[in-house]
Amino acid sequence: MTVIYNGRKYAFAFAITTLFTRRCSFCTTNVSTDSGNFILRKVKPSSSQIARYTNEAIFKNKTRSHWKAVVGLEVHAQITSTSKLFSGAGTEFGAPVNTNVSLFDAAIPGTLPVLNRRCVEAGVLTALALSCRVNPVSVFDRKHYFYADLPAGYQITQHRLPLAQEGELEFHVFIPDVHHKPYIKKSCIKQLQLEQDSGKLLHDEEACRSLVDLSRAGIPLMELVFEPDLEDGEEAAALVKELILILQCLGTCSCKMEEGALRVDANVSVHREGEPLGVRSEVKNIGSIRAVAHAVKYEIDRQVRTLESGGVVVNETRAWDTDSRQTVPMRDKEEKQDYRYMPEPNLPPLRVLLNGQHAIPDIKKDCVNVDCLRRKLPELPRETREKLINQYGISAESAVILVNENNLLKHFYGIMGEKKSRDPKLSTNILIMELLTILNKNKLSLETSPFSSYSLGEVVDLLQSKKVNLVTARKLLQEIVSGNPQSPSEMVEKYGWAQITDSSEIEDVCTAVIEQNPRLVEQFCAGKTKVFNSLVGKVAKITENRANMALVVKVLRDKLSKIQNS
Amino acid sequence: MLSLSIRQISRKLKDGALLPSDVCAACLYQAEKLKTLNMFVRLTKEVAEIQAKEADSRYKNGNIRCLLDGIPVAVKDNYCTLNVETTCSSQMLENFKPQYNATMVQKLQNAGAVLLGKCNMDEFAMGSGTVDSIHGPSKNIWQSGKCATSIEHVHSVKVKCREFYQLSPPSSKGSCSTVEEDDWFIAGGSSGGSAVAVASGTVFAALGSDTGGSTRNPAAYCGVVGLKPSYGLLSRHGLIPLVNSMDVPGILTRTVDDAVTLLNVLAGYDPLDSTTIRDDFIPLDLSQDIDISKMRIGIPQEYHCPGISDEVLETWSEVADILEKAGAEVVSVSMPHTPSSIACYSVLNQCEVASNMARYDGIEFGLRTAENRSTEELYASTRSQGFNEIVRGRILAGNYFLLQRNYSQYFVQALKVRRLIAQDFARVWSSGIDVLLTPTTLTDAPRYSQFISRDNREQCASQDYCTQPANMAGCPAVTIPIKLSKQGLPLSLQLMSQNYRENLLLAIARWIESVVDFPHLELDI
Incomplete structure (x- = not known):
C-alpha cells in the first residue's frame, strides 16, 4: 500500500x-x-x-x-x-x-x-x-x-x-x-x-x-x-x-x-x-x-x-x-x-457519569458510569502491601518484594491460606531468600518454577516444627528442582533427614569433636574465638548437617567455657 | 417523463406503464444530450444499468422497496462510491477509488435508487460557482438554449390559488436571448453539477453537500428545491469533509415532496458518524395540509443587505405578503450577528480545511508526484501540484490561525461569534417564530464572465451571505424557486426553522411552492 x-x-x-x-x-x-x-x-x-x-x-x-x-x-x-x-x-x-x-x-x-x-x-x-x-x-x-x-x-x-x-x-x-x-x-x-x-x-x-x-x-x-x-x-x-x-x-x-x-x-x-x-x-x-x-x-x-x-x-x-x-x-x-x-470536530465531547448525575435527563444511559467502575476496582498493590504489613506482620521490605513479584505473592497466599498457624515471617523468608536463591542458582524463573505452594508450605512446616534445619530445607528445595516427585515430608522420612534435637545425642557429638580437635580447642582457649566456627562445622559434618545448630552452638559454648575455666 | 416528480414517476413504475430500465435509459440519453452543461464528472452507466435491471425485476415481482426504487439519482463527487472514482474535482484525488460507499450512497442503494453518475463541484467544495473544478465549470441550464420554459405548471390544479395570491407577472418566457458560446449563466456552487442534473431532468434527485450554502445556492440559481437538513440528522460518513462541524448532506429535487421522500430515506443515526443524533428518526409526513394562518413567519432585517437586487427584494416581499394574506403572522425580527457570519465562517472554515487537508500527502492514496529528494520535498511537491490556488490559500490561512500564538485571537474568537449567531436563532425561535423567510442569494444567477471578475474569496463572501448563518446554528433550511427574473432566470427564497423541525419547515415550503407555482422547464424535447 x-x-x-x-x-x-x-x-x-x-x-x-x-x-x-x-x-x-x-x-x-x-x-x-x-x-x-x-x-x-x-x-x-x-x-x-x-x-x-x-x-x-x-x-x-x-x-x-x-x-x-x-x-x-x-x-x-x-x-x-x-x-x-x-x-x-x-x-x-x-x-x-x-x-x-x-x-x-x-x-x-x-x-x-x-x-x-x-x-x-x-x-x-x-x-x-x-x-x-x-x-x-x-x-x-x-x-x-x-x-x-x-x-x-x-x-x-x-x-x-x-x-x-x-x-x-x-x-x-x-x-x-x-x-x-x-x-x-x-x-x-x-x-x-x-x-x-x-x-x-x-x-x-x-x-x-x-x-x-x-x-x-x-x-x-x-x-x-x-x-x-x-x-x-x-x-x-x-x-x-x-x-x-x-x-x-x-x-x-x-x-x-x-x-x-x-x-x-x-x-x-x-x-x-x-x-x-x-x-x-x-x-x-x-x-x-x-x-x-x-x-x-x-x-x-x-x-x-x-x-x-x-x-x-x-x-x-x-x-x-x-x-x-x-x-x-x-x-x-x-x-x-x-x-x-x-x-476534533467529529467527536462530540466525551461525557462520563459521575456521582449524583443519574438524575440529569440529558445524560444518556450509555455514558460510562464512573461509580460503577469505582466499585469494580480491585485491591491495589499499595493496599496489598499494607495488608501484608498489618495483617501478617511482615516487614515493609518483604512486603515490597512480595507485591513486586506476583508469583511470590501467590505462593505466600497459598502457604498462609492452607494453614493459618504458619509463621508469615518464616514463610516470607523461604520465598524471598531460599526460593529465589535456588531458582537463580538453577537459572530458573518464577514462571517456570517447579514449586507448588503446597510443597513450599511443607518446607515451612518442617522448619517451623524444627523437624529440619535450614540446610536440610535447602536440600529439600534442590531435590524438588531436580525432579524428585516426593513431597518434602516424605523425603525427610525416607532419607532420614530429620533434625537431631536430642540434647544427649548432640552432647555426645560435641564431646567427641572437642576430644578429636585438641589444637582448635587450645587456640580457642588462647583467645582465638574465630575457630569456634570450625568446631561447629565439624559437628555439622559428623551429623550430616542434621543437627539443630542452635543447640550445637549452645552445647559447644558451654563445654568450651568449662575447659577455659578449668 | 423526465419532468415528473418522484411520486409521479413511481406511480407509473408501479402501474407497469414504465420500467426502471426505460427511465434509466431516458436519463442517460438526457445526460448525453446535455453533455456540454458539464454537470457530471463521471457517468456510472454500467452501474446504473445493472441497478435498473434489478429494479425491473423487483417491480415485476412486486417487491418494491420504496418510492425511490428504480429512480435515477446522482451524487456530488465528494461522496465516496465503492470502486467509482471520487475526485472532489481535485487533481489530488483524480485517481482515488474508494473501497467503500458513503452512508448516504449506501442508503440510496438500499432504497433501490439507480446511481446515474457523480456530479461536478468546486474543488473540495470550496467555492460558490462550480467554476473552480479540474473538470471545468458547470453551466446553468436556464437560458442555455437547451430547453424551453414550460408554460405548463407542475401544480396546474392550483391555478386558482395563483390568481388569488397574484405574483408580479414573470418576464415573457424565453424572451431573453440565449447566451453566447463562451459566456453563460453559472450554476452556482459548490454542488452545481447536482443542481443542473436535477433541473435538467437528467435525474430525479441528487445529493449535494452544504457547508455555507453549497446546496442551496446552486438550487436557487437552477430553480430547484435545495434542502439543508439539521446538522446531525444525516450521516457524513463517506462525505469528504470541508468543515466537519458545519457540513451536512444536501438534498436537491424538483419538488418539496420529493425532498421529503429523499429525507425519509436518508435520515437517521449512523454508528459510523458520532455526530449523528441517536434519537429514532420519525419519517416526515406531509399528507395533512397545514393551517398557514397559525404560523408565525419571521423576516430578519439583517438579510436585507448591500448588493441585494431589486428583483430578489420584490420576490421576498411578495411571498411575505402572500403569507400574510393567507392569515400567517409575518413579523420583522432582528438577528444582529448575521453580518459577522461570513468573517467568522472564513476563520473556522480555513482552520478545519488546514486540518482536514493534512492527510493529502501522497503516501496512502491520491496523487504522488515524482519528487524523490526527501519525504518533506515529496509532501511539498504533491500538495502544491495536487491542490488549486484556493485550497492552498485556505490551508495557509488556516494554519496561521491555528498557530499557538494566534489560536485564541482567531479560532477561539470565531467560536464565540459562532455562538452569538446561534443565539440569534435561539432567541428568534423562543420568541415563537416558526420559520424565517429570507432570500437565498442576493441576485439571480450571474454570468460566468461577471462571476469570475471577482476572486473566489470575495464571491463566497457575498454568495453565502444569506445561507451561511444556518450552518453556524445547524438549523434546517430549504430554498424553493418562486418565479423568474427579467432575464428568465429562477428567483428563489429560503426558509429556516428550529433544529430538527424539518416537518414544519417543509410543510410551509410546500404550501408556498403550491401557491407560487414556479414555471418548470420543458424537459422532454
Whole structure:
C-alpha cells in the first residue's frame, strides 16, 4: 500500500506495493530483557554490573552533592483492547504488516472516528486507581505534524481538557545495598489522556527507502503526565515499577515494555541548590525498568558534566542507546513544532457519569458510569502491601518484594491460606531468600518454577516444627528442582533427614569433636574465638548437617567455657 | 417523463406503464444530450444499468422497496462510491477509488435508487460557482438554449390559488436571448453539477453537500428545491469533509415532496458518524395540509443587505405578503450577528480545511508526484501540484490561525461569534417564530464572465451571505424557486426553522411552492 522515501539522506524511492505483505520485525525501541530479572537482582545482587553501578552512585553523590536533579516522567500505556481507539481494526501485537488497518486508520477521506467505549472505561479505571479527578466532560483535540507514520497529518489526543487530572502515585523506593530501608515517594499526576498511536516506519537502508506499517496506527494509548517530582533514576524506575503493578492489577495494560506496550519518556534537568531549575532534556526510547534507572542517571550525570565543564544544556530530545549505555541526540525532533491544536470536530465531547448525575435527563444511559467502575476496582498493590504489613506482620521490605513479584505473592497466599498457624515471617523468608536463591542458582524463573505452594508450605512446616534445619530445607528445595516427585515430608522420612534435637545425642557429638580437635580447642582457649566456627562445622559434618545448630552452638559454648575455666 | 416528480414517476413504475430500465435509459440519453452543461464528472452507466435491471425485476415481482426504487439519482463527487472514482474535482484525488460507499450512497442503494453518475463541484467544495473544478465549470441550464420554459405548471390544479395570491407577472418566457458560446449563466456552487442534473431532468434527485450554502445556492440559481437538513440528522460518513462541524448532506429535487421522500430515506443515526443524533428518526409526513394562518413567519432585517437586487427584494416581499394574506403572522425580527457570519465562517472554515487537508500527502492514496529528494520535498511537491490556488490559500490561512500564538485571537474568537449567531436563532425561535423567510442569494444567477471578475474569496463572501448563518446554528433550511427574473432566470427564497423541525419547515415550503407555482422547464424535447 505505502512506500515512501527515507528521511533526508536518500534520493531514490520505489513504489513497490507487493513489498508490503512482507513480514517485518519490530523496530521502534531498543529492547532490553533485564526487566524479568529485576527482582532477583534486588535480592541477590550477585551481578557485578549492579555492584559497579552502586559504587559509582555513591562515589558520584559525594562529588556533586551541590547539584540537584529534577525528573518528571511521561508514560504511554497501550490500553488492553481487542479493537483500536477509533476504529474496529484489531490490535494484536506482531500481526503481519498492514493487516490490522481499517480505512479510518489509513486516513482514507470521508472516514470518521468512533470512540471505543472499552478504552474510555480502561482510562477511567486507571484514573481512579491513581486517585485522579475524572472530568465529567473531556474533549479530543487534533495535534498536527507531518510525518509519514501519521496518515491523517494529525494525531487525535486530549490536550486541553483530558479525561482525568490531578492524581498521585505513591511508591516504595528500595534497592537493597543502596537503600537500607524502603522509603515512600509520591509523584503527582498532571493528567491522564486518551490518544491514538502512530504507525511505524521501517527503514530499508539498502534500498534507500522507508516502508510504512499502519498496523499500530490508531492503537489506544493512555498518556500519563507526571509532575517533575523525582530526584534520581532509581525513583523513576520505582515509579514505573509501581505503575506497572497497578496497570497489570487493573488489566488495563499488558505493560510489556519489550513490545512497546508501555513507553517511558523522562524529562530531566539539573540545577544547583537554591538556584532556579535548569534547562531540561527529554529522554526517549527507554525499553525496560532498569533502563529507566540507567538512562535517567546517565542524563543527570551528563548534564552535570556538561555544566561543570562550562557547557550549556540544550532543550532537546535524546534517545537512550542500550548498547552504548548513553543518551544520544535524536535528529528528527530538532525543530520546535507548533502542533496547531484544534478540537476534533467529529467527536462530540466525551461525557462520563459521575456521582449524583443519574438524575440529569440529558445524560444518556450509555455514558460510562464512573461509580460503577469505582466499585469494580480491585485491591491495589499499595493496599496489598499494607495488608501484608498489618495483617501478617511482615516487614515493609518483604512486603515490597512480595507485591513486586506476583508469583511470590501467590505462593505466600497459598502457604498462609492452607494453614493459618504458619509463621508469615518464616514463610516470607523461604520465598524471598531460599526460593529465589535456588531458582537463580538453577537459572530458573518464577514462571517456570517447579514449586507448588503446597510443597513450599511443607518446607515451612518442617522448619517451623524444627523437624529440619535450614540446610536440610535447602536440600529439600534442590531435590524438588531436580525432579524428585516426593513431597518434602516424605523425603525427610525416607532419607532420614530429620533434625537431631536430642540434647544427649548432640552432647555426645560435641564431646567427641572437642576430644578429636585438641589444637582448635587450645587456640580457642588462647583467645582465638574465630575457630569456634570450625568446631561447629565439624559437628555439622559428623551429623550430616542434621543437627539443630542452635543447640550445637549452645552445647559447644558451654563445654568450651568449662575447659577455659578449668 | 423526465419532468415528473418522484411520486409521479413511481406511480407509473408501479402501474407497469414504465420500467426502471426505460427511465434509466431516458436519463442517460438526457445526460448525453446535455453533455456540454458539464454537470457530471463521471457517468456510472454500467452501474446504473445493472441497478435498473434489478429494479425491473423487483417491480415485476412486486417487491418494491420504496418510492425511490428504480429512480435515477446522482451524487456530488465528494461522496465516496465503492470502486467509482471520487475526485472532489481535485487533481489530488483524480485517481482515488474508494473501497467503500458513503452512508448516504449506501442508503440510496438500499432504497433501490439507480446511481446515474457523480456530479461536478468546486474543488473540495470550496467555492460558490462550480467554476473552480479540474473538470471545468458547470453551466446553468436556464437560458442555455437547451430547453424551453414550460408554460405548463407542475401544480396546474392550483391555478386558482395563483390568481388569488397574484405574483408580479414573470418576464415573457424565453424572451431573453440565449447566451453566447463562451459566456453563460453559472450554476452556482459548490454542488452545481447536482443542481443542473436535477433541473435538467437528467435525474430525479441528487445529493449535494452544504457547508455555507453549497446546496442551496446552486438550487436557487437552477430553480430547484435545495434542502439543508439539521446538522446531525444525516450521516457524513463517506462525505469528504470541508468543515466537519458545519457540513451536512444536501438534498436537491424538483419538488418539496420529493425532498421529503429523499429525507425519509436518508435520515437517521449512523454508528459510523458520532455526530449523528441517536434519537429514532420519525419519517416526515406531509399528507395533512397545514393551517398557514397559525404560523408565525419571521423576516430578519439583517438579510436585507448591500448588493441585494431589486428583483430578489420584490420576490421576498411578495411571498411575505402572500403569507400574510393567507392569515400567517409575518413579523420583522432582528438577528444582529448575521453580518459577522461570513468573517467568522472564513476563520473556522480555513482552520478545519488546514486540518482536514493534512492527510493529502501522497503516501496512502491520491496523487504522488515524482519528487524523490526527501519525504518533506515529496509532501511539498504533491500538495502544491495536487491542490488549486484556493485550497492552498485556505490551508495557509488556516494554519496561521491555528498557530499557538494566534489560536485564541482567531479560532477561539470565531467560536464565540459562532455562538452569538446561534443565539440569534435561539432567541428568534423562543420568541415563537416558526420559520424565517429570507432570500437565498442576493441576485439571480450571474454570468460566468461577471462571476469570475471577482476572486473566489470575495464571491463566497457575498454568495453565502444569506445561507451561511444556518450552518453556524445547524438549523434546517430549504430554498424553493418562486418565479423568474427579467432575464428568465429562477428567483428563489429560503426558509429556516428550529433544529430538527424539518416537518414544519417543509410543510410551509410546500404550501408556498403550491401557491407560487414556479414555471418548470420543458424537459422532454
